[in-house]
Amino acid sequence: MNVFVESLPELIGALGSAGAVGIVVWCARRWRRSRDRPDPAVLEQRARSELVTDYQTVRRYTLLGTTGRDGGPIQVISTRPVGTFLIWPVGRQQERFELTDVRLYDGTFAAEPVDRYETVR
Template sequence: MQILVESLPELLGALGSTGLISAATWYISRRRHRTARSAEQRPTPSQGMGHRRIRTYTLLGTGGREGAPIRVMSTRTAGAVLLWPTGGRQERFELTDCLLSDGTYAAEPVDGFEKVS
């Protein structure tokens, strides 16, 4: 019985430090989870926070120097029509949400040209 009475302070110290470590670990993981969850719930710029993201669009059916496709950067949303000069006219392109394999978005040609004044 003497051994148990003598080792009781060490046992209580070990249990206390284990409890403190467990509580600190729980608190840190809870803060991380709460921060990640609140980041998921924040609206993204494309959801209308007032900010627009810059996207790079590839104008389909066009070619620049050496046949490379023409790429345009824009903050306009999908569905907007972009005018691009080709020769003496401007060709219309509709911006889409279609992501191409090179990481740019597609801008599809719309039938019809407009004369450049």
């Protein structure tokens, strides 16, 4: 028992020095991370500019001359560029629509019908 009591100060000293070294290392890492991290305002502005460019390519189109089950116009969301053709089933037929950059009164863009053709069943 005498050996344990005599070695207790050395054990406490070792634990204290290990704790002090751990605190110094933790502070150094935290300081380095805060120094390398960009300003939050810059990050927010960068994220907003990326979102704006992404959302500018997403458009909602109204398929002209079509109605859904509720009697309202059919609207489609697309990321395709203007001039792309979209095939949409209308009853037993399929109709081809051209995506345009013409903005309608409700804020959507017009998808004009080009032609219809029968589906083979």
